[in-house]
Amino acid sequence: MPSSISWGLLLLAGLCCLVPGSLAKRPKGDPAQETESSKEDHDKHQHPACYKVSPNLANFAFSLYREVAHQSNTTNIFLSPVSIAVAFALLSTGAKSDTHNQILEGLKFNLTKTSEAEIHVGFQHLLHTLNQPDSQLQLTTGNALFINESLKLVDKFLEDAKKLYYSEAFSINFRDNEAAKKQINDYVEKGTQGKIVDLVKELDENTVLALVNYIFFKGKWKKPFEVEQTQDGDFHVDDETTVTVPMMNRLGMYDLHYHEKLSSWVLLMDYVGNATAIFILPKPGKMQQLEDRLTKILLSQWLGERRTRSAILSFPKLSISGTYDLRNLLGKLGITKVFSDGADLSGITENGPLKLSKAMHKAVLTIDEKGTEAAGASFLEAIPMSMPPTIKFNSPFLVIIYDENTKSSLFVGKVVNPLQK
Numbered sequence: 001m002p003s004s005i006s007w008g009l010l011l012l013a014g015l016c017c018l019v020p021g022s023l024a025k026r027p028k029g030d031p032a033q034e035t036e037s038s039k040e041d042h043d044k045h046q047h048p049a050c051y052k053v054s055p056n057l058a059n060f061a062f063s064l065y066r067e068v069a070h071q072s073n074t075t076n077i078f079l080s081p082v083s084i085a086v087a088f089a090l091l092s093t094g095a096k097s098d099t100h101n102q103i104l105e106g107l108k109f110n111l112t113k114t115s116e117a118e119i120h121v122g123f124q125h126l127l128h129t130l131n132q133p134d135s136q137l138q139l140t141t142g143n144a145l146f147i148n149e150s151l152k153l154v155d156k157f158l159e160d161a162k163k164l165y166y167s168e169a170f171s172i173n174f175r176d177n178e179a180a181k182k183q184i185n186d187y188v189e190k191g192t193q194g195k196i197v198d199l200v201k202e203l204d205e206n207t208v209l210a211l212v213n214y215i216f217f218k219g220k221w222k223k224p225f226e227v228e229q230t231q232d233g234d235f236h237v238d239d240e241t242t243v244t245v246p247m248m249n250r251l252g253m254y255d256l257h258y259h260e261k262l263s264s265w266v267l268l269m270d271y272v273g274n275a276t277a278i279f280i281l282p283k284p285g286k287m288q289q290l291e292d293r294l295t296k297i298l299l300s301q302w303l304g305e306r307r308t309r310s311a312i313l314s315f316p317k318l319s320i321s322g323t324y325d326l327r328n329l330l331g332k333l334g335i336t337k338v339f340s341d342g343a344d345l346s347g348i349t350e351n352g353p354l355k356l357s358k359a360m361h362k363a364v365l366t367i368d369e370k371g372t373e374a375a376g377a378s379f380l381e382a383i384p385m386s387m388p389p390t391i392k393f394n395s396p397f398l399v400i401i402y403d404e405n406t407k408s409s410l411f412v413g414k415v416v417n418p419l420q421k
Contacts (some may be wrong), residue, residue, distance in 0.1 A: 028339045041306065050129055053122030054407040057085055058296035059108040060333075061409045063218035067332045068324065069291050069414065076420050077365045078322040078399075078413035080215050082126075083141070087213040088122050088330075090165045090354070091338070094157040094348030099337040118236040124164045129406050130215075131166070137273025138218035138402070139410075142191045143167035146184055150351075153209075157348050159390075174207045184210055185355060192216045195364050204357045209348065217401065217410060219271035225250045225369035235316055236284070236395045237417045245418045247394070248319040248369050256391065257307040259298075262290050265391055266302055267313070274404040278302060279315075281397040287414075290398065300407070303402065310388035318418035319366045323404075326359035365399070365413060 061081035068077050085107050092103040109119055130141050143165045147153060149172070170187075174180045175204040181200045188199045190216040200210075225248040233247035255268035264282040271277070278299070282290040319401060327339050337343055343355035401411040 004123060046353070049118065050125035050406050051119040052118055053109075053126065055296060056108045057081060057115070057408055058299065060085055061412050062294060062296065063108065064329065064332055065412045065414075066291060067329055068322075073287070074416060076320040076322065076414060076416050078320055078365045078411065079324060079361060080363050082364075082408055082410050082413050083213050083215045084326065084330075084361055086123060086127065086143065086165065087211055087359075088335070089119065090161060090167065090209055090213070091345075093120065093164070094345050095338065096153065096344040096346055099342075099344040102335050102337050106330060106333040117125070120160070120164045120383055124166075125405050126408065127166055130403065132405075134273055136220070137271060137275060137277070138216065139273075140191070141213070141215045142187075144187055144212045146168045146180070146187075146212065148172060148208040151208045151349055151350055152351055156349055166192060170212075174203065177203050177205070180207075184212060188212060188214050192364075193218075196362055199360065199362055200248040207357060208264045208351075215410065217275070219273060219275055222270040222272050223250070223252055223254075227369050230317065230369060233314065233316075233392075234394060235418055239284075241417075243417060245332050247392075248315050249312070250313050251388065252310070253308050254311050254313060255306045256309055256311055256313075262286070262293060262298075264290050267391070267393075268302060268306065275410070276303065276402045276404065278400040278402060279393060279397055280394075280400075281391075281393050281395070284395060287396055294398070299400065299402070312388055312390040314390065314392040314394065315367075316393060316415070316418045317368050318415060319364070319421070320413070320415060320418070321362065321363045321364045322413065324360070326361055327356075330359070363411065365411070 013268045064079065064081050064084065065077065068079065076296045088103050088107060092100055095103055101111065104116070104119060118266075121149055127141055127143075130139055143161070145153075145158075145161055145167055147169060158169065162169070170183070172180050182204055184200050185198055189197050193216060195216070229249040230246050231249065232244050234242050235247075236242050255270075256411065257266055258264070259266050262282065263278070263286040264280050267279045267281070269279065280290060280294075331339070338345070338356045339359075341353075341355060345354040345356075348354055394415045396414060399411070399413045399415060400406070400409050403410050
């Protein structure tokens, strides 16, 4: 292959999120509950490397979200910053010089404060923790290298991919275009339990390596909705558009408060397990203000200062998705070299020049009433006698799905229209 021609590398961050609930902490008053400080100290001792990268991932998550939001304010948004970051961090292990630095700096790492070794060990801990078996919560991630039969990978890259990123490696014939697409798509479909299908629509004829990451999440609400209480209601997409959607309704105790500076209701709903869904509902006309001011500091405050109150909650059932070409999106964050003919990925293969020809990301979100299975279990909840407020999530709102064990925002998004696929 002439040196002036770069072979194609395909990067796919594919994922699925099925959300009937949010990640749960132990209830207050539980004798087994640790104090916040002792729990934090314990967690840091258990996962110091994981916590080392979580602030950077939070900054990356909000930066990435804002870039998507700036492109359109009329479409739903849903993506997994963690999935994208894992895929590009894995890629960086084979990148050199400016290509390498751009990737890690684009992921919001300061290489003078955090060493490359710390970054990769942090991701290793993150993936190890996310993939711990949990009978209450389905949360799995996967990485795979699909390597053309003619390609010889650098041994260190292959070792790092397997050791640090738990990546599987598969031999593939990219010249058989349809068979190659099917092999990759089948891997993602299986890993996401059928929620992400046909992620790869087309393959560049010069592709010799595909990096694939997926994340799958399925949680049960700690406080489920009753299906019988779901009724059609209005969702106000904007001043001119109103759609009819199934609205779930429930009277109960919620971690709910009104944030004056953001002009927004903030609702934290726990899943059975170790995750929390954070829903943020701004006043009409205040969405951009919310998007501009949302930070990891606010997120930490909300998670650390629970404010339980009674409320009648009305929330839409929905199933939305987001599909993104990351080349333009990550270019806004300074990751450009890897997509160009000047890319230096010589740490991946010695066969010839290599560049990233395509980077795709898809995420799916489903929210419904489902809770813990009713196998003879009962749930009782005391409600104050005074009339509680009715909070209706019937206009555009933000959603963040947060993993307590890793202190990471697994998914971020915006629901503009619950009926928009």
